[in-house]
Amino acid sequence: MSIVDADRPVQDNTGSGDGDQDDAALDNPAWSSLTGAHAHLAEGGDLVRRYPTDVSPFAAVRSWDDPGVWDAIVDLVGYDAEFPAPPESVTLPPGWERGEPFEGVQLVETGRLRGRPDDEAVILGSADVPEMLDLVARAQPGPFLPRTYKLGRYIGIRRDGRLVAMAGERLRPAGWTEISAVATDERYRGQGLAARLVLDVVHHVHQPGVDKPGARAMLHAAADNTGAIRLYEKLGFTLRRRMAFASLRTPVRP
Template identity: 60%
Template structure:
């Protein structure tokens, strides 16, 4: 069965902090790890860089794109909504976020479950999963796949608009290598690289036009992207909405496995 071709956008669970107690809560085990659930994940959750992939990416591979300060880094608005926070437990973290985003701004929050100070409000929340490649994954290049770039931006965004695979903006293609399949001159499928935490590369924006689904195109492109990731010496990871069980099953069939459960979402600054 071909890999399902949709991957809904993710969001993050956040909790309002008791205004009578604004002290920083003690750190907890990441949601979905063994310490949190009492069950063993399908993959060893020991690679801590994946617990904070946006920060690792923005402070490392994507440093040239990063905007922010010593505590908080973000991508330009037309590149990605993702935000990296060095340490949610630091006493200055909320002031640092406000410094970067200003008042009344929507801020993406991922791989964390922070207690919000008074005046900060949750915007949306969706449970998600993080998947990583295993030895079962057999990446391979695809002969029909073509590399996409700035000249293809309009076509890429049009495909994203039709398929809704998740956050994708006019310059998202600058985050890494993107590939697609064209038929009769039309871009009908794509996938590419998003976050680059140290030693890893995220596969994202897996999208196939509805008229061309159930042909295995998504699987082929995921394996092509994974092949080039592996050629660089990195390992592949993916994120998906926990509700998208068909996509998760497809990724697991290819050779990915659950590392952790998490929440994705956004908060609004006061």
């Protein structure tokens, strides 16, 4: 099963009280991103959109309440194909199958989060993709594809010329930027490289620019990745909600 985000809260666990917890963009971050900052990358139409398959596995719908959404999904991804699953309260049409979910969390920044640039961090781009894919394959931070770097700014740390740690920007729901692909070579863990790169990304996210008037940082993680979650909370993130990550399979061709 591919890793896709059902954007479905399992349990409301509001944390910081900073005033950002009820932002609707965070309830459907892929849709907000695909209709906003990443609209130039989006495939689909008014009901259903996705990223190109070599950029990201994320896709989203405007609303599961629209009866036309099912045909729109098939039009976009085809028959016998995967798509993010709706909430369990949504009844699937005949022939559609829901995959097994696994739990994740959505974290958002608090007033304690203070980004800072890192002098050792280098910008990663197309020439670095083979090394980025190799590091992701070994560290398993989540999906990363040959053109994922197109989603935002990716940075890394090299030692003896070799990429040993990386992090970057993925989804960009309105007013927010998601930190993703936080990965460290196992031989270099315990040196604080991940924290340094996250704070560098946060610093950049907070800076106003032509395409973003200064965003806030958020991220997703597997619920059982407790070590990473503790690190993010220590840096200044807090739990906004628990989520289920699951896939949906469209029916076979009639």
